[in-house]
Amino acid sequence: MKWVGMFPGQGSQELGMGNELLNTHKDLLIDTFKDALGWSLDEVINSTDTEEIKKTNIAQPYIFAVSYCYGLEAIKKMGEPSALIGHSLGEYTALALSGYFTYSDALRIIAVRGEEMQKAVEGSDTGMAAVLTSDIEKTLQEINNLNSQGVDIWISNFNDKSQIVVSGNNEDLEYIKLNPKSINSKRIIPLEVAGAFHSKVVSPAKEAVEKTLNEIKVNEGSIPVYMNFNAKKTDAETIKDSLINQIDSSVMFYDQILNIENEVKPELWCHIGPGNVTAGMVRKSISSKEIRTINSLESLAN
Numbered sequence: 001m002k003w004v005g006m007f008p009g010q011g012s013q014e015l016g017m018g019n020e021l022l023n024t025h026k027d028l029l030i031d032t033f034k035d036a037l038g039w040s041l042d043e044v045i046n047s048t049d050t051e052e053i054k055k056t057n058i059a060q061p062y063i064f065a066v067s068y069c070y071g072l073e074a075i076k077k078m079g080e081p082s083a084l085i086g087h088s089l090g091e092y093t094a095l096a097l098s099g100y101f102t103y104s105d106a107l108r109i110i111a112v113r114g115e116e117m118q119k120a121v122e123g124s125d126t127g128m129a130a131v132l133t134s135d136i137e138k139t140l141q142e143i144n145n146l147n148s149q150g151v152d153i154w155i156s157n158f159n160d161k162s163q164i165v166v167s168g169n170n171e172d173l174e175y176i177k178l179n180p181k182s183i184n185s186k187r188i189i190p191l192e193v194a195g196a197f198h199s200k201v202v203s204p205a206k207e208a209v210e211k212t213l214n215e216i217k218v219n220e221g222s223i224p225v226y227m228n229f230n231a232k233k234t235d236a237e238t239i240k241d242s243l244i245n246q247i248d249s250s251v252m253f254y255d256q257i258l259n260i261e262n263e264v265k266p267e268l269w270c271h272i273g274p275g276n277v278t279a280g281m282v283r284k285s286i287s288s289k290e291i292r293t294i295n296s297l298e299s300l301a302n
Contacts, residue, residue, distance in 0.1 A: 007090030012275035067273030098221030116205035121195025167196035231255035
């Protein structure tokens with residue numbers, strides 16, 4: 001059976017996630033993790049502090065590690081997928097499972113990426129918001145109109161056929177929240193993030209990420225991975241450019257879904273990792289497909 005694995009990004013973290021994986025993947029979640037980053041995930045997995053696991057420097061490697069281990073379990077049970085994708089941070093999970101990076105090297109890149117992106121947004125007075133719309137093209141046109149009037153709003157994510165995520169100055173985000181019709185939106189939902197990720201605000205992070213990527217060996221992957229930056233299949237030669245550009249470019253997740261649907265024609269789409277956000281995006285985009293969420297060993301057994 002042709003199936004696709006999809007991996008979530010920051011915001012999907014949950015208290016205690018991955019605890020059940022310690023019996024089978026202690027080497028990855030504790031030992032290798034500590035060797036790569038210099039701190040232990042053991043205390044984080046057992047933490048009861050919700051705010052602690054929201055911190056970018058903790059949340060990103062934590063989500064990656066847990067999603068990676070669930071990915072291994074899914075492949076062991078279901079066989080190799082026909083394609084992989086990830087949403088923002090989740091792209092690194094897809095690439096590591098395909099074999100483009102080792103688990104340890106992916107952790108190193110993620111740590112630098114998270115730290116530099118956080119540094120870039122500190123004090124920027126920027127944020128992000130989800131925009132629900134029945135006509136994305138019209139919404140994009142209205143955003144362009146606002147931009148021409150001096151309102152700074154950028155498109156950070158194309159999630160599905162009815163939702164985009166915008167970023168910008170908090171004052172401008174507040175304006176569209178109070179006036180959703182100004183961008184042809186049914187509803188605008190502010191996101192709890194530190195700043196305007198996937199926008200020009202985080203462009204300064206690219207230099208450090210590029211330096212780290214250049215220190216790491218990139219292999220040819222064994223499973224096709226479609227990239228956020230251009231929604232196309234990657235290869236060892238283009239992967240670094242795609243990851244560097246992903247930092248301050250729109251996440252083209254909706255186009256990735258459509259390209260995989262047209263080129264791979266999978267029978268099953270699987271969200272793998274905490275939460276279920278990517279499953280919802282596929283459901284809204286190609287509702288006729290079988291969609292599954294694997295965020296626990298029990299969900300994999302069913």
